[in-house]
Amino acid sequence: MFSPLHSTYHDDYDGGRTFHVQHTFKKENPAARRIRLDRKEHVRMAFIHAWNGYKEHAWLHDEVMPLSGGSKDPFDGWAATLVDSLDSLYILGLQKEFEHALAALESIDFSKPNAERVPVFEITIRYLGGLLGAFDVSDGKYPVLLQKADQLGEFLINAFNTPNGIPVPYFWWQRENERLDGEAGVVIAQIGSLSLEFTRLAQLTGKRKYFDAISKVTDHLDHAQNNTRIPGLWPSQIDTKAPSFEGSAFTLGAYADSLYEYLPKEHILLGGQTNQYLRMYRNALAAATKHHFFQPKTPGNQDILFPGSLDAQNEAPSLRTEVQHLACFVGGMVGLGSRITHSISELKTAIKLTESCVWAYQNTASGIMPEIFYIDQCPAEGSCDWGHENVEPGHQHGFTSVADASYQLRPEAIESVFVLYRITGDPVWQDKGWDMFQAIIKYTTTAIANARLDDVTSSNPLQADSMESFWLAETLKYFFLLFSEPDLVSLDDYVL
Template identity: 45%
Template sequence: MPPLRRWRPVLLLVAFWLLGMYWMFGVDDETPLAYAPGSNAVPGQQPQTGHHDVAPVSDTHGHGGAANGGDLNARRWRKLPDLFPVTGALRELPVLKARQSDIPKIQAATPQESDAALEQRLQRQKAVRDAFLHSWAGYKKYAWLQDEVTPLGGKPKNPFGGWAATLVDALDTLWIMGLEDEFRAAVEAAETIDFSRSDSDLVNVFETTIRYLGGFLAAYELTGKKYEGLLRKAVEVGELLIYMTGLVQRHPTSVLVSELGSLSLEFTKLSQLTGDMKYYDAVQRISDEFEKGQDGTKLPGMWPVQVDPSGPLFRTDNAFTLGGMSDSLYEYFPKQYLILGGALEQPKKMYEKFIDVAKKHLMRRATNPEDIPIVIPGDARVRTIDGGIKVVNSPKGQHLTCFVGGMVGIASKIFNRPDELDLAVQLTDGCVWAYEATATGIMPEIFGFIPCGGVEDSQTGPECSYSDLKWRTAVRDQYLGQKSGKDPMGTEVEKTIKTQRLTPGMLQYHDKKYILRPEAIESVFIMYRLTGDSSWMDKAWTMFSNIERLTRTKIGAASLVDVSRKDTGLMDSMESFWLAETLKYFYLVFSDFDTVDLDTWVLNTEAHPLHRPDVE
């Protein structure tokens, strides 16, 4: 998945997603909660069912917590009274009926390879591992136990409260790459993180869930549940997140659907491991509301970007997308089905209803010089035009939507929709093309493409087949206006192409940055595992080589300012998902098929593997 991965920078106040919704839908609050963040509560203790609000208060004496370095501006969390006590039984995990054999197999058979192919694959894998170690060393040297390191200045940066985001996010990557000594040292350090204190006035529930809770849970399960401290930290984070549910009295009038609907995997897994149902109860109540509202939106079958917890949940906004601010809501439907071992049909039904709408109204074929069959998801708005309702498609590709290929591919397997595996390939190839189409060989954040039909149309038909005239005409219409009368083959259009640094098929750069995102390689990895086609490894290697060449610094890897320029500048930013997701997916592409087997593990939207309950 992933939602930031999902226009994360605009999600600063979404500490208040589940909070309002969860209390609105009701929980059992009969037992006062005795937990305080930082306690050593472990599974086997009596489950707590009460919920208390927390709020930051100034820690005027400072503190010496390892994660915060004694920052005098840090905050300490305290409980507030229950203002909205409600009653009702907690939802129980559905009884596991399916076994692994009942859910169709996801991965293809392990490909046969020659000695030369094996040697090449392992060399590529080592190159990715070396890139990880380089960035990890920079983090250790300059920002240990801080959230991030700046890859140009070598300074610590704490956008997530100073809770060592990079360290926690990278735990499972360390283990997967066989860096066991580094892993053990990181676990020891992670156990010192004090989640009762924060450098920030707000807790971003979504980011805390996918990075911290997901990170601890994955590391705990990947290591065979040998490190009990990891589960204790997961419980600490889980309790903090549940605390946030008491903020209903201060919830905003609107929140993003990706924030509201993207927590099911982590909360479900925490209930599975601890036996405490309050986590699963929280997310299942929200899922029930999404299901109830699925047919009542302005685009029935999908949910708008923003919802209003204080009123009609899904009926006000008219913007729909699979990209930022919505993405991981949809990503989690097939994954939630898997993490429940196929015991609940709800996520399957919700997926099957939405995907048909997305295929019709969002996904479009894109004209490209090689006439490769590619599909790119755009955005849609529902508008009233001439007294009627019309769905207007906006042909904008986002790096964030590149997860869609992998999602559709997995769903094609587990939900018996075999015809959509080819669609998954074309969606993923759309992102590979967007990488290849720039001067740097790296995809921008957001770009405009030339739509030429729906997913059922032919790529080589008269509408989609490429010509230089067709591309230049689209450029003229975009920048000079269709009514300008300018010759598409003339000097003014040529000047526009050079000024905008457009390449054939590319229409516009809406956002030229590359911030080390993982979504494209995520789907490439999944496509390789689903098909066994080694060409996906070659595509991955080309992507990695360009990224490594252009982003590497003395300290780590830096985001790129403008991928349309060969001399793209660098930004002093290296988000934790570079180590948690991007390099992990590149590494897995070049790993054996039994390393994080997709028939055993479900990866959350931060690429943290969670074990399927129907698999031994």
């Protein structure tokens, strides 16, 4: 999602604070420019190939099936890939495709889902985020985008109608007379990753109720943050009735990832007019640095950091050295936060966290990072010497086991690489990203679009018949922006 930093929900907005996030780039030499533009065009052609496959085989459905040419509708059948990719189409300069998609958008009624159950979090990030992002990057030239976003917002706000204001994770919208109440076992990201979209909707429509709704959720999270089993962090699942945050499993990956990601971004989006989100982020970062981040034992003794998972059933939290592709956003998050706080040490941490995911890409036979793997932790004291024969990357050496060898076309690693490039200006990140792109395209491309992979530890991974909307909406967008001119979607002007 993209959000220009030039408006707010406040009636008395005075401009807020401007955050200088991006590196000040110098003039590019001709040779570097030729390489960059060639890479940019390769990304653009990959996007067009996948978009055309969706358009031909699954138009107005949520997802295309890139092997069979079929379609599926896991997100209420409102054309998730189309809506989620609108801002990407505009950013890539595909104006005719963008306007064709807008014409199709007119036919979608966001007040009437094509399913009984609405997953509030997924609908918010894929649809509401897609509509608002496209409205913002196109400078508000297409009113239909905001109209549809407001229509969807008016529908989704009903999910917040609970006794304590925390939305239900799944909204059975046709049960008009059924009371909405809290539930046990709710994934923390489902309630903690709605703030950017609802805040931006409030800013653009002037409807304060959207911001008020999300602020109630934030207040619950704020109140609980220092009263969990690991103060500063939230458990991955909670009971939203009270609410209760007594869970003992903690992660920065699946179930919790975007909750943390949104904290510094929301601070920037609000122009620093409140310190609530920044304070929550700072508390979370301190706890994550202490408990989650660990140096792995690797061939070549890499100076990198991974975020692991935590078990807090006992008095002292115990670390599980589980590494998730989903958690690769953390490097970019810490990098962005370092620009808010002007912290050189945090930037160094961000670099180590991002380098770890790049290393994980390099360390498989396919050149693509697995979804989940385990790796040994360096000792708390003394040297962290690999102690074995030094081997070249690409052989899974260092991984103690691979729990999920798939690649699901995820954007988290390239998002952090892109952010690190934009805030440091170091072209080495473009080279790292290019290696990632080449490997991904080599193995995921089908005759129709791009497919998830079953086993990236294989030198010839099998493809699966799935392509989620974030492939076009995020992954390829970040690759494209990595090789674009730095002022295209500048991080000084937009929140992604």
